Amino acid sequence: MQRHRQTKWDETTSEGHEPLLSEKDSTRHEPEDTYLPDDLTRDGIELPSLSEPELVRHYTRLSQMNYGIDDGPYPLGSCTMKYNPKFTEDIAGSTAAAIHPDRDPELSQGALQVYHELQDYLSRIGGMDAVTLQPPAGAAGELTGILIAKAYHEHNGEGDEREEILVPASAHGTNFASAAMAGYDIVELPADDDGRVDLDALTEAVGETTAALMLTNPNTLGLFERDIEEIADIVHDAGGLLYYDGANLNALLGRARPGDMGFDVMHFNVHKTFATPHGGGGPGAGPIGVREGLEQFLPTPQVRTDGDEYTLVEPDESIGKVHGSMGNWLVLLKAHAYISRLGDDGLTDTSAKAVLNANYLAERIDLEVPFEPFHHEFVASAGETDAADFAKAMLDNGVHPPTTKWPEIVDEALMTEPTEAESKRSLEQLAAAFNAVSDEDADTIADAPQTTAAKRIDQTTAARDPTLSWQQLSE
C-alpha cells in the first residue's frame, strides 16, 4: 500500500514548525522626514528581510507540509474541493480574458457572449427558464434565490403571510442560514426511516405560511428523493415554491433536471459541478436559475441578445444587485470552459463516473454504510470509533480523510465523495487507507496522526481565543 508523506522539519533538532516570515529575519524601517502630520504617520514598521529564494522556499515548504488535491485522493468531494482541470487556468490567464469588468457593453461583446452562453448552458442543464450569473458563491446564490421567492410572494400580496421556509434536518447548514438571512422563520423537517423527506411530516408542515421548501437532490446522504414529484405537488398546492440546492447536481448531470422535477428556483455551485476553484477565500460564483414567471425578479443586469448584439437589461421587478458587474468573470469563464470542453456527452459521463466511483469505493471498504442505494456520495459509519479520530488515522495512511460527523443522521459519520475525477487506482488507495484504519487498535487511532507536519490542532483554543490578524500576533 502506498502512503504519501508530508514534508516536515526534523522534530528532534528543531521545533518542527515553519517559522513565520517575520520570525525568520526582519528589519525595522523608520519613516523618513515627511510633511504629513504626526497623527497620519506611524513610528516604524517591522518588515521581513528575506532573499527571493528564501521566500519561494517558505511557500513551497508550506505547500509540502500540507496535503492537497494535487497530492493524492481527496474524498471531501465536490462538496468541498474537487479537482480543477488545469486547462481552465490557462484560459482564465489568457490575455483575451484580461478585460475590465465594467467596460462598456459595446467594447465587451465577447465577454457578454460568454456570459450569455453560460446563462443558456445552465438553463438547459438545470431545466430552468432564466439564469443570473451574479451571485459570488453558492451560499450567496441561495440567499439570492430566497430573495426572489420573497419578491414573488410580495408581488402576489402574500409577503406578510408566507413567513416560513421548510428545510430538511439533513440539509446543508447554508440552507438554514440563507433562509434566516432573508428574514424567514425556519421549520425543520425530520427524515423518514430511509433517510428521505417524510411526506407525512411535510404535509403537516406546509400551509398558507409556507414560502418555500429548500431541498437538495440527491440529499446529503447521497439518496435520491424518489417522491420528488409528490413533494413538488404538496408544496405547490400550498402556494409555496420549491428551491433546489445545487450542491449535489454533479450526480444528475445530463440525466435529470431540477426543473423537470418541479423545482422553481435553484443555485449552481460551479466549483462543485463545473470544476472552478472554491469560493471560500477567493472569488467564487453561485449562479441561480428560475422558472418562467420568476425571471422578472432576477438581479440586474441580465445579458440578452437579438442575435447580433449582446446588451445588458434590467429585469422589470429586479431585486437589485447582489454583486458588482455580472459576477466574478474569471470564475464564470472557467465554468464556461469546462462545460464547453466536456459537452453534452462529457457532462453525462461525469455523473456516471461520480456515481460509479462512490459505489465502487463503498463496496471496497469494510465500514457499514447504513443508507443505500446512494448516488455520488455515501455516508459510512466509523462505528465505535470517533469519526474525527478515524480521520486523523487516515492521514497517517497517506490520504486525505472524508468529511466527518456530518450529516448527524449517521453515527460517527464519514461523508465520502471521491468524485468523477479519481481513477480506479486512486480509489483502491483510498479503500486501503480506510481498511487499514479499520484494522488499527484503539490506541493507535487515538494517537494519530504521527507522520504529518502538524499533529492535532488545538481546536478549543482556536475557537475560544482566535488570532485573526497579524496585529494580534504581536499582542
Place this chain on the structure above:
Amino acid sequence: MDHEIPTDRRYAESHEWVHETDAEGVLRIGISDFAQDELGDIVFAELPREGETFDRGDQFAVVESIKAVSDIYLPVSGTIEAVNEAITDQPELINEDPHGDGWLVEIRTDDDVDHLLTAEEYEEQI
C-alpha cells in the same frame, strides 16, 4: 464515567438542571455535568436577553462545542431575570463548573418543578 449530580436540584430529561435561588419565584438554570462532558470543550454560548419570555420546552439558548451545536431547552415557563454574562467571555466555565459558575440564566416563574427528575431519577436516566 462518574458525573457529579448534586442532590439539591432537579433535572430535565434533556440534561438541564434547575435550582432555587434566594429570591422567591426565581430559578437558576444550567446544563448538567453529564451534558457538558458529552458536548466536549464549549467554545460559545448564545444566551437570551433579560426580560424575554419563554414557555416550558422552548429553546432559549445555544451552546457550541468543538463537536456540535446544541439547543438548550427551558424546563419551566417564565421571564428571564438574569443572564450569566461571565460565560460570554469564558464559555469554558460551563465545562469547569457546570453546576456553579457555569450557570446560564435565572428565570422568574410561577411553575413548580415537580415534573422534573430528582437527582436519583436523573442518575438512572444517564
